[in-house]
Amino acid sequence: MSSSTEPTPQQLADAPLLKAEGVSITFGGLKALTDFNLAIRKGDLQGLIGPNGAGKTTAFNVLTGVYKPTQGEVRVGGQKVNTLKPHQINHLGLARTFQNIRLFRALTALDNVKVACRAEAFSDAAAHGVAAAALVRGGVLTAIAANCRTLVLAGWWKSLLLTPRFQAEERRITEQAEHLLEVMGLLHRRDEEARNLPYGEQRRLEIARALGTQPNVLLLDEPAAGMNTREKADLMVLIRKLRDDFSLGILVIEHDMKLVMGICEKITVLDHGETIARGAPEQVRSDRKVIEAYLGDSYLETHGGAA
């Protein structure tokens, strides 16, 4: 956003879809994340693992703008997003799911996805951006002016007057949402309230909703938590399929080693907020520090070490 470091279009095109450089975040005296680096390109399928409390979800929250990094920078599509709000980062092409499912519980499955599809439907992302930026730069007066403009641009009046264009737009959103439900195998649950879906389907609906925002990078926070072996196997296939069909870069947090080792091409291991290992699954599996973090150093002593 700043003028001096504005990347050229060429650089923007070549840049990784998501890049974290030396990101640290501290809460008071607690270092939740230290010098975290990550680069995700199109077609990547990476894993982020670590024992409980290692800072995996914190890393997700920094990447998606829920927390602001204390140090370092996060770039989405080459653009620095340190100061942006979560919804603005989402508009740049980053979508996520949540560890503890956060669906819109009283809405139907279809409406859950439609909320997300809305984001790009009206190209009101730009209009809303104008209002927010004006608020930062000028005082209340500029904000009022910008908000009036937004009301016109973002088409609230269109929905009140039910213009034919608005109706066409709504139909398009519905079709898109139905398509996503179909991809995730949830079309039979179309009109059911999200809270009434079984656990595994709720997880899949979260992914469908994230896809509705048309992301370039998808962050999945423990997508297999609470699933049985069968569902996990299906999920592995599904995640690979999503990456290929939607040409995404995917980052997965997962505790299930079989799943992570099975699908990820590259794994980053966190412990106490620090990156202790990074590399291909086999490499990480035999890393001394990783075993120490997961099983304790007493395990290494009795078993003679694995490295």
Next chain:
Amino acid sequence: MPGVPPGLRGALPVLIALPVVVVFELLLAGSPFATYLLSIMGVNIILAVSLNIVNGMTGQFSIGHAGFMAVGAYVAGVLSLSLKEIALSFLPVAVSDQVFLLLVLLLGGVAAAVCGFVVGLPSLRLRGDYLAIVTLGFGEIIRVFVQNTEMFGRALGLSGIPQTAGLGMVGFWVFVVVLVARRLAGSSHGRSLWAIREDEVAAEAMGVDTTGYKVRAFVISSFFAGIAGGLFAHFVPIINPGSFTFVKSMEVVVMVVMGGLGSTTGAIVAAVFLTLLPEALRSAFAAMGAEGSLAQKVDQIRMPVYGLLLVALMLLRPQGLFGTKEIWEVLPRWLPRRRKGLA
């Protein structure tokens, strides 16, 4: 409306409603009490339905609706008083009156909307109950401000505002607010509001500008509260700060909660019920022979009755009358299903 061409769908309800509203006004012209009661009912419906956009659909808790109503009432009232002598000469007097009324109503609504923006912007950036506290304060500030300003007639209030708001005008605005609420609820913007109500963090992560949407919903709601106030000022003989106290705000909140947070038709039904309730109590007491004493104190015992109603509601039906649904989604389930039992 499946058979209607898409170009006409936007305007169709207006074409149907306008004649109905006018006929209503003409029919009831001879009965001042019915007209007054229906007008009050209309104002209450506008207040409840507009508050429902914020409290119900967006899940933010505002308890200062009477404050915005007061802004609309006083701005429209003062404007009307100063424009009293002017008439559009090329129009019949009655039509010219309505044109002016519409104009001052809109200005009152806009004034309330601006207040809504100023109040909402700082408090809606935060999550949680801040809005309730700020709106509570705002309502009181407006009341105290009016009470101490010469222009607004201090505690005595404003009198002599032209009584031009007939049932037609009230009905028209009731219709507008219901249409806006329903169309908003069914649009992508409405879905974003529902999403904010359900889970703000998730909504934000899915690209919904939560602050922007909350503020816009609040501004729309304040605008209609201002309109309701303006209408109110143009059919009651006198407006004073006593009409816009915290009690009035609570009355509207009770209507919304009772109808079900998020249900437009619920808000309408509750508004109608709570408007008629004091009248019914009055007649009941009079019939029981409690002449003079209880019957006249209905306005004072109204609040305990509301309280009891709310307690009963929370125990028996915590989601309100219709929950988040509308009447046509709920009613079929309440009716006994004869066909199924026999077959």
